[in-house]
Amino acid sequence: xRVLESGNKKVILLGNEAxxxxxxxxxxxxxxxxxxxxxxxxGNTFYKIAKDVGIYFExxxxxxxxxxxxxGAAFSGLKSIVAxxxxxxxxxxxxxxxxxxxxxxxxxxxxxxxxxxWSSAQSEQDSRWYAEIAKxxxxxxxxxxxxxxxxxxxxxxxxxxKTPVFLRLTTRxxxxxxxxxxxxxxxxxxxxxxxxxxxxxxNLPPHIxxxxxxxxxxxxxxxxxxxxxxxxxxxxxxxxDNIGIITSGVSYHYVKEACKKFGVNPSxxxxxxxxxxxxKMIAEFIKDKDVVLVVEELDDYLERKVKLVVxxxxxxxxxxxxxxxxxxxxxxxxxxxxxxxxxxNISRFDFSLRKExxxxxxxxxxxxxxxxxxxxxxxxxxxxxxxxELGLRREDVVIGGDIGxxxxxxxxxxxxxxxxxxxxxxLGVSHGIAKSVENQKVVAFIGDGTFYHAxxxxxxxxxxNNSNLITVVLDNSYTAMTGQQxxxxxxxxxxxxxxxxxxxxxxxxxxxxxNVAVINPYNLKExxxxxxxxxxxNEQWVIVSRAECRLAMVRRLMSKDLKIPKFYVANQVEECxxxxxxxxxxxxxxxxxxxxxxxxDLCWGCGLCFQVCPQAVRAKVEK
Amino acid sequence: xxxxxVIINGVGGQGILTLLDLxxxxxxxQGYEVKTAEVxxxxxxxxxxxxxxxxxEKINSSLVMEGDADSIISLEPLEALRVVKYASKKxxxxxxxxxxxxISLTIEMKKYPELSFIEERLKRFTSNIIWVxxxxxxxxxxxxxxxxxxxxxxxxxxxGLLEISPGNFENAIRERFAGKDAIIGQNLNVFRRGVExxxxxxx
Ligand SMILES: Cc1ncc(C[n+]2csc(CCOP(=O)(O)OP(=O)(O)O)c2C)c(N)n1
Ligand code: SF4
Ligand code: SF4
Numbered sequence: 001x002r003v004l005e006s007g008n009k010k011v012i013l014l015g016n017e018a019x020x021x022x023x024x025x026x027x028x029x030x031x032x033x034x035x036x037x038x039x040x041x042x043g044n045t046f047y048k049i050a051k052d053v054g055i056y057f058e059x060x061x062x063x064x065x066x067x068x069x070x071x072g073a074a075f076s077g078l079k080s081i082v083a084x085x086x087x088x089x090x091x092x093x094x095x096x097x098x099x100x101x102x103x104x105x106x107x108x109x110x111x112x113x114x115x116x117x118w119s120s121a122q123s124e125q126d127s128r129w130y131a132e133i134a135k136x137x138x139x140x141x142x143x144x145x146x147x148x149x150x151x152x153x154x155x156x157x158x159x160x161x162k163t164p165v166f167l168r169l170t171t172r173x174x175x176x177x178x179x180x181x182x183x184x185x186x187x188x189x190x191x192x193x194x195x196x197x198x199x200x201x202x203n204l205p206p207h208i209x210x211x212x213x214x215x216x217x218x219x220x221x222x223x224x225x226x227x228x229x230x231x232x233x234x235x236x237x238x239x240x241d242n243i244g245i246i247t248s249g250v251s252y253h254y255v256k257e258a259c260k261k262f263g264v265n266p267s268x269x270x271x272x273x274x275x276x277x278x279x280k281m282i283a284e285f286i287k288d289k290d291v292v293l294v295v296e297e298l299d300d301y302l303e304r305k306v307k308l309v310v311x312x313x314x315x316x317x318x319x320x321x322x323x324x325x326x327x328x329x330x331x332x333x334x335x336x337x338x339x340x341x342x343x344x345n346i347s348r349f350d351f352s353l354r355k356e357x358x359x360x361x362x363x364x365x366x367x368x369x370x371x372x373x374x375x376x377x378x379x380x381x382x383x384x385x386x387x388x389e390l391g392l393r394r395e396d397v398v399i400g401g402d403i404g405x406x407x408x409x410x411x412x413x414x415x416x417x418x419x420x421x422x423x424x425x426x427l428g429v430s431h432g433i434a435k436s437v438e439n440q441k442v443v444a445f446i447g448d449g450t451f452y453h454a455x456x457x458x459x460x461x462x463x464x465n466n467s468n469l470i471t472v473v474l475d476n477s478y479t480a481m482t483g484q485q486x487x488x489x490x491x492x493x494x495x496x497x498x499x500x501x502x503x504x505x506x507x508x509x510x511x512x513x514x515n516v517a518v519i520n521p522y523n524l525k526e527x528x529x530x531x532x533x534x535x536x537x538n539e540q541w542v543i544v545s546r547a548e549c550r551l552a553m554v555r556r557l558m559s560k561d562l563k564i565p566k567f568y569v570a571n572q573v574e575e576c577x578x579x580x581x582x583x584x585x586x587x588x589x590x591x592x593x594x595x596x597x598x599x600x601d602l603c604w605g606c607g608l609c610f611q612v613c614p615q616a617v618r619a620k621v622e623k
Numbered sequence: 624x625x626x627x628x629v630i631i632n633g634v635g636g637q638g639i640l641t642l643l644d645l646x647x648x649x650x651x652x653q654g655y656e657v658k659t660a661e662v663x664x665x666x667x668x669x670x671x672x673x674x675x676x677x678x679x680e681k682i683n684s685s686l687v688m689e690g691d692a693d694s695i696i697s698l699e700p701l702e703a704l705r706v707v708k709y710a711s712k713k714x715x716x717x718x719x720x721x722x723x724x725x726i727s728l729t730i731e732m733k734k735y736p737e738l739s740f741i742e743e744r745l746k747r748f749t750s751n752i753i754w755v756x757x758x759x760x761x762x763x764x765x766x767x768x769x770x771x772x773x774x775x776x777x778x779x780x781x782x783g784l785l786e787i788s789p790g791n792f793e794n795a796i797r798e799r800f801a802g803k804d805a806i807i808g809q810n811l812n813v814f815r816r817g818v819e820x821x822x823x824x825x826x
Contacts (some may be wrong), residue, residue: 012648118663176685177659179651253683333688354690354708361744363705366725368670408668413730581729586669589724590732601767
């Protein structure tokens, strides 16, 4: 494995793998995560190597638990790291704030934002503001090499200044690969010891205010000793033009590239520690420039800081930022070139002309869909049929969606999710709707991973406050969308211990639900029957639809050289054609002559199409 | 060589991320600076998948600029059209002819467009369009289409699009699949066939 290669070597690493390598070089002993793209590969890489290296790793139930677990390790004297995506920080924020006061260290908190929302349905969040609220030092690398170096440095800083350090990543850093120079790995197995310390841990008022004062003083110390240290985290590249560009993270590379392509040579202040920001360095940099442009992705975080410096140091300068560079979506070199053209008042590129040219080329959409054979497809198919059989109109059934592979149900052909908010919110909001409406059925779909993560309080709440909500838990044994990570339903945890999976129907019963059913979505008739019963009643239900993630199953079969079952179309039955196509399985296709066929490379043999049209479809018998 | 800007794209599940990693490693072995970007996310599940590969003397951004691709390697015809914004006169398109119909067409019982329809649109941007019968070739060699990605790399290198030597790509294959000799053997075989076919296409 590349992340475990010995030092003095260059290997290609993904930004997220570079986080892991940096942590290993710093001597990390304890790692936790909850999966979420673009941060998923950090945890997945620890998962692959933890046992071999001898360190501890866990997939925690959610991000709040993950940060708490890692803080516990730091309180016990172990070097710890926790990683998650930006939304994870929202979930973890209640613990994120106080552990800065309590000096959880050595500890690194790695958070990946997702400009352009490539892997995020909920909002385009700029997590840098959290550094402000929590008063935590923040480091932002621009590429995988820096990610490795800065992660290591973050641990050193955390240890020296007795504070957790916030490592802020973005999709384009996390998901870029490049050759990375390696040093030696220092991590090895270690046990810690918790040291009682009344002064440190007493955060009841009035002592809490002492702790806050200490945090603020520490931040000033870090400003002086780290942030203002020229050429360390923050550095200046002198240019020949009288124009200054202040930038951070991956935007730095877009600036460099744009200057090269555009043929200009401004001075660049690259800020890798924006909290605490290097006020004197910024003032010094701006002083002799004619114009200053702040280039950053998402919000005007740096720009505001620069404008405050301008005020504080009484410098009269023109500062540009979000007036020239978009705050929506991830940045590209093109954006920076456009901004430079304005500032230099030269026009060499016209991207809008090109845009006109390809705008009128319509390419049929290829929205993501369930894998062939996915159990979610069967569950939604059965639900749809049950609704139709009962003569329920779609507008009379409110369907709460949630986060996971099953949110793809919002797309055609099923369109069986009316809203998707954030993990667990589907259940909570559906309960609110159920309490508010009459003559509408309310059904909430939630995955097993999401249920454990943030669905249990909502399920308990719906029971206690007595709404006639139908909750459908899609239990495929994994947190699948982010890469089939194990969750509390799995038999084995990340360290390979056989712990026995927790059954969701047992939880529902323990919460006091009377109508609890478990269905096998691949048994279409049975599944339809249960949905019919639930929809026809006016009562609370919990239905667990249980079948393993098909992708995980197929991978297991392939690794053991076992055959995957296949189905094929034996007869072209006219009245079946549309029915088959509307299943929306990628394996079911139509040829030039209008005949339906099943692509034998793509079919993963769930048998849904066979149950829908037994006259047309047959199971393939291996000879 | 100053820099090469390459788009590699297709449909999630076609082995595009593997191809990207192999080419990045081969470019590093060739002595270039290299960066790749994966523009994906929800798109793994049979959605459109777009990746960028840049290598040369000095590489900053991992993303290719609009109109700045030297080559576009598309593993699926419709997907070739989806990334046309990166193409301009200098761009060479290498497109696998194997069609994967998107669900948006199949559930509406609509037909997949003709290759000529796609080509006509691509030609508004560049005249260098090479159709490669990769998946069918690979099926002949191995019995299935899985190694289409490797064949396309071979074809591109054989055709001289990338300025990466076949030997370095072969070493990248050996590193990536270390310990799995059967897979290495089959991939090398497919790769070499791709190189040969690319060379003879070049003439
Ligand atoms: C707070 C938060 N953490 C992580 C994620 C990333 N995330 C997106 S989908 C998903 C998986 C959900 O798994 P599950 O509910 O089991 O559904 P499946 O994908 O298995 O169908 C996760 C963790 C998120 N969106 N929000
Ligand atoms: S990964 Fe698993 S759960 Fe997700 S769509 Fe594929 S088969 Fe379904
Ligand atoms: S073709 Fe039929 S049996 Fe095969 S995966 Fe699709 S629905 Fe299941």
